[in-house]
Amino acid sequence: MNNDVFVIAEHSDAGLTDATFELLGAARRLADAWGGQVVAVIVGNAGVAGQLGSADVVVTVDAPADYTSEAHERVLAGQVTSRDPRLVLMSMSTQGLDLAAALSATCDRPLVSYVVGLEPDGDAVVATAQIYGGKIMAEVVVESQAAICAVIAGSFPADAGRGAGSPAVEAADAPALDGLRTTFVARHAPDAGDVDITVADILVAVGRGIGGEDDIELVQEFADALGAPVAASRPITDNGWLPKSRQVGKSGLKVKPRAYLMFGISGAPEHLEGMRDAELIIACNTDEQAPVFDVAHYGTTVDLFDLLPELTERASA
Amino acid sequence: MRIAVLLKQVPDLVEEFEIDDAGTDIDREFLTFLLNEFDNQALEEALLIKDATGATVDVVALDDPEVDQALYTAIAKGADRAIKLTGANGDGWLSTHARAAVYAGWLTGESYDLVLTGVQAADDLDGQLAPMLGALLDVPHVSVVVGVEAADGTARIRQEFAGGAISELDVSLPAVVGVQAAGAEPRYAAIAKIRQAQQEGNVDEVAVDPPAAASGLTIRRMYPPEKSDRAEMLSGSEADVADRIIALLRERGLVQG
Ligand SMILES: Cc1cc2nc3c(=O)[nH]c(=O)nc-3n(C[C@H](O)[C@H](O)[C@H](O)COP(=O)(O)OP(=O)(O)OC[C@H]3O[C@@H](n4cnc5c(N)ncnc54)[C@H](O)[C@@H]3O)c2cc1C
């Protein structure tokens, strides 16, 4: 093991993801403390190497352009094993959820997921993770072994990772990619939907606390009175109670309205990822301990079924 | 086609969590345990495949708190067989690394075409079982999955990315899949059917060895998020709270009048 910190860079059609830069910023502090290098690893798109200025070294490895867990895992396992960095940082994106635990098993390294904080402590890394849907924080030490940390998007500032250096770029040999059992077939863009919730000034957001499809109407009435669209947490769109285009969060849309009003949403990290930068956040949740109150500016534990009619009445007046 | 769905009980996230005396774990004594919501999605996806193809669906769990209830419910929903692997849990809580080791050991002697489980479990720092299991069994694995169409020897899988983009993949079977959401809202089991499954008591118990694998992590401290930057709580009746919320919006010019 050496003192390097790996950052697994992620790219989409729009280029490198913000999460990649967030990880680069976090990696810098750790690598400096340990006297190691920040090594950014890009699988399958060497073209974006030039944007990774804040790394010390950029490693590019060829792989099929279309992501599959199997090909990428084989490539990354090769790099992690041969270069043996003290720490591997990945984002808890789809790729992170696909690969971090697999690499942990393949490369025999401990894994800390749901990470929101990283501190060096001598040779060790102390990771702070958000478990139980954000209700509990855990401070975890990985003492002697080289670890993998999967980091929740938005935990570190992206700007810290957007440096303008000119790191050495090394093209690494790709491992043999024969015998793969996963084949990429097609990629589908998300449905545009009837309303664009990313441009609204106010959003009225509803979560599983609403209980059933029929009661969505209660939220809709308040939203109508405000002239705002209804947004939703994942269970609501998964159940088909509202279209997927209304979903806010990790696998939904990122929104930054002037006001985000939440009813019956617990505030799981995957939801907060999509809305924590809203200017004003007001949350209604009967559970006083709900993690949503950690990001909301104002909160109430009044029952949403009692509160919504009162709000609708006042907004319509 | 034989499908195994791996089920795990997790504390009900709506409950109040307390930290134990050592300050390094939650106190599980008074918590209610429920089926991990994503495992429930995995079960639904398996039952949809069964409806479409006539596959058999076995549900498999370790000896977690209140797990029998989850197994009987799965049978009431249409699972063919429930299997409880006993002897692995020891004092109770098992890391996902340890769980993966137990499951990998047991699955190696079985012949499932598809192993489905939830995309993650929020009660665990290394809570992504599917990829770990795929790696240990050396079979393909895909996570964050929102649809599985299985045919002989192969499955077409829909994997979801940020913003709702979808990749379609073909994997050869056997494979392990981490399910994010099933193609339909998880079905309900009739209470009478759950009771019937309970009375018939059809849970096969299979003794397994305790796992050697640990997560390699040392928890230094567990704590609830700091109170300092929590929301300002609005008190009073629903009418009072509604007045305050409307006033907050009005101050910002977001409601007229
Ligand atoms: C890879 C991945 C991606 C994901 N992407 C997203 C995403 O994009 N968006 C997203 O939202 N989630 C996403 N999730 C799911 C996320 O983990 C949570 O499961 C989800 O956000 C929970 O939704 P919820 O808050 O509506 O439901 P719950 O967590 O069940 O919360 C319901 C809340 O309602 C409250 N409540 C109940 N009754 C009342 C009442 N009468 N009045 C007031 N409050 C009440 C309860 O106290 C509870 O806190 C993702 C998960 C994964 C693994």
Ligand SMILES: Nc1ncnc2c1ncn2[C@@H]1O[C@H](COP(=O)(O)O)[C@@H](O)[C@H]1O
């Ligand atoms: N949610 C959790 N995630 C990881 N470790 C936990 C968790 N809760 C408790 N622990 C404790 O962390 C230690 C790690 O154990 P092991 O995974 O066996 O190395 C054990 O003492 C566990 O009880």
